[in-house]
Amino acid sequence: MTVVKKVDLAVYRENLKHIMQTMAPARVMAVIKADAYGHGLVEVATAAVEAGIDMLGVLDIETGLALRKAGVRSPSFAWLHSPQSNFNSAVKAEIELSVSSLAELKAVASALGTAKVHLKIDTGLSRNGCRVENWSELVKAAIELQRQGEISVVAIWSHLAGASKEHDLEAIALFENAYQVALTHGFSGYRHIAASPTSFSLPESRFEMVRIGVSAFGTSPVSQIPAEEFGLQSPMAVETEVTAEGIIAVGFLHGFFSQLSNKTEVVIDGVGYRVLEVGPLASRIETGDYAIGSTVEVFGGNAISAEILCELVNTVTDELFTGLKADSVTYAN
Amino acid sequence: MSSRANPGKLRRELRFDRTIVNQNLSSLGLEFDKVKPLISAMNEPNGLLDLHGTELLLLEKVLGLRTEKPAVSLVGELVSVKQVPQGTGVSYGYLSRTSNQSNLALVALGFSDGLPRSATNLLRAEIAGRVFGGIGRIAMDQSVFDIGDAQFEVGSEVTLFGAHYSLEALAKDSGFTPLEILGRITARVTRTWVE
Numbered sequence: 442m443t444v445v446k447k448v449d450l451a452v453y454r455e456n457l458k459h460i461m462q463t464m465a466p467a468r469v470m471a472v473i474k475a476d477a478y479g480h481g482l483v484e485v486a487t488a489a490v491e492a493g494i495d496m497l498g499v500l501d502i503e504t505g506l507a508l509r510k511a512g513v514r515s516p517s518f519a520w521l522h523s524p525q526s527n528f529n530s531a532v533k534a535e536i537e538l539s540v541s542s543l544a545e546l547k548a549v550a551s552a553l554g555t556a557k558v559h560l561k562i563d564t565g566l567s568r569n570g571c572r573v574e575n576w577s578e579l580v581k582a583a584i585e586l587q588r589q590g591e592i593s594v595v596a597i598w599s600h601l602a603g604a605s606k607e608h609d610l611e612a613i614a615l616f617e618n619a620y621q622v623a624l625t626h627g628f629s630g631y632r633h634i635a636a637s638p639t640s641f642s643l644p645e646s647r648f649e650m651v652r653i654g655v656s657a658f659g660t661s662p663v664s665q666i667p668a669e670e671f672g673l674q675s676p677m678a679v680e681t682e683v684t685a686e687g688i689i690a691v692g693f694l695h696g697f698f699s700q701l702s703n704k705t706e707v708v709i710d711g712v713g714y715r716v717l718e719v720g721p722l723a724s725r726i727e728t729g730d731y732a733i734g735s736t737v738e739v740f741g742g743n744a745i746s747a748e749i750l751c752e753l754v755n756t757v758t759d760e761l762f763t764g765l766k767a768d769s770v771t772y773a774n
Numbered sequence: 775m776s777s778r779a780n781p782g783k784l785r786r787e788l789r790f791d792r793t794i795v796n797q798n799l800s801s802l803g804l805e806f807d808k809v810k811p812l813i814s815a816m817n818e819p820n821g822l823l824d825l826h827g828t829e830l831l832l833l834e835k836v837l838g839l840r841t842e843k844p845a846v847s848l849v850g851e852l853v854s855v856k857q858v859p860q861g862t863g864v865s866y867g868y869l870s871r872t873s874n875q876s877n878l879a880l881v882a883l884g885f886s887d888g889l890p891r892s893a894t895n896l897l898r899a900e901i902a903g904r905v906f907g908g909i910g911r912i913a914m915d916q917s918v919f920d921i922g923d924a925q926f927e928v929g930s931e932v933t934l935f936g937a938h939y940s941l942e943a944l945a946k947d948s949g950f951t952p953l954e955i956l957g958r959i960t961a962r963v964t965r966t967w968v969e
Contacts, residue, residue, distance in 0.1 A: 475886035527782035604868035763886035
């Protein structure tokens with residue numbers, strides 16, 4: 442076992458508790474898609490529930506079902522569906538479902554049981570979500586199905602594009618209009634639109650619930666401002682070992698970007714060494730006064746932070762975290 | 775191919791073509807049985823970590839990773855199609871806007887499936903034999919394509935790299951190597967084989 446991903450769940454829980462305090466009275470949905478941003482789905486979900494989170498964002502139904510199978514019973518929300526998605530299983534497992542269109546509404550309503558539905562409006566991101574011009578029709582149909590007992594419309598929601606503060610404020614205004622339209626049709630649920638960035642930077646985006654993903658894993662919600670200023674710490678560190686003079690056992694097949702060649706440093710016994718070349722399974726580093734078999738800190742811990750590492754190759758920590766392939770994962774509680 | 779590797783789940787497939795693999799093997803003068811460890815490695819999300827340097831070089835040749843016709847493709851599905859007006863900003867940061875009234879196709883594959891985030895605006899999707907360009911920032915779980923006035927059913931299969939846009943081309947566009955991209959494909963993508 443060479444590349445070890447170390448995840449400190451206590452740090453994750455502390456981040457969430459701090460976030461919950463900051464966002465109150467808005468509730469916090471902990472988003473744990475993509476294997477909890479590479480930190481381990483079940484372990485992180487369990488930690489989130491321990492921290493007091495009462496809604497998990499799981500992206501898709503299969504992730505929600507995997508949690509149920511592992512014994513995590515917390516309310517969960519899935520928003521990316523296929524026509525093939527198993528809505529029956531989702532409703533049976535009490536996974537709440539996003540609906541963006543009349544076709545999706547019909548499919549979800551026809552599932553056995555009463556689906557809890559979050560209607561999604563597109564306020565400018567142009568991905569999922571109902572277009573503004575079709576919104577009234579969708580809400581009306583959903584509320585009618587609620588009256589018939591087919592579904593329960595628990596929330597309306599959207600997602601911000603983060604192009605600028607002005608654009609986000611415009612999107613929030615569209616969202617408020619959509620809420621007014623929903624009210625006229627008899628909607629009585631809650632609202633969520635903010636993800637990590639605006640949950641912190643734009644309090645008017647919080648409404649009754651915010652969705653926090655990567656920031657709970659120690660990534661700053663606002664670029665240029667360190668995560669620590671928001672009270673957030675990183676729960677992950679990656680380590681490997683020296684396998685020969687100037688050679689460490691981590692490469693691009695472990696998710697250590699090849700573009701990091703000549704850009705980053707690793708730490709051995711508290712001393713930094715430049716990474717000269719990243720190969721498939723090993724990397725060449727500066728030679729020095731270290732022994733074969735020594736532990737190498739790749740990022741996190743005493744080494745470079747994940748965020749700064751990602752800045753070196755012009756990407757975001759989500760891509761680093763989700764692309765990591767370690768030989769083993771260890772958890773601290 | 776319309777059958778599902780994973781019924782009831784979103785389609786996210788890393789699809790290997792046995793016919794191309796066999797062609798590559800025969801031009802290398804190798805029997806299929808000789809490369810069984812490589813094949814097993816390809817079927818596991820972390821499988822490449824168990825190979826040695828020489829095996830990785832052989833794998834590149836067996837899969838034709840540096841050719842126009844690789845034996846591997848990344849396949850997803852359309853999860854939404856909607857018409858938007860000219861000038862509509864798409865995805866995070868509005869890095870792109872539609873140049874005409876367009877249908878936007880949303881595909882359930884993003885960088886946490888292993889698609890390079892740096893290929894934003896450079897991706898090419900093949901849907902029913904037609905090729906369309908990516909528009910806007912590749913997100914963690916989703917990417918968007920401008921399909922103009924084309925119309926496809928939600929659920930239609932979409933190929934993001936493969937015969938129409940090789941892994942080599944994607945690697946050049948994104949600053950990765952083909953083997954690196956292959957290695958980055960994550961566990962939620964199902965490994966499948968076609969003849």
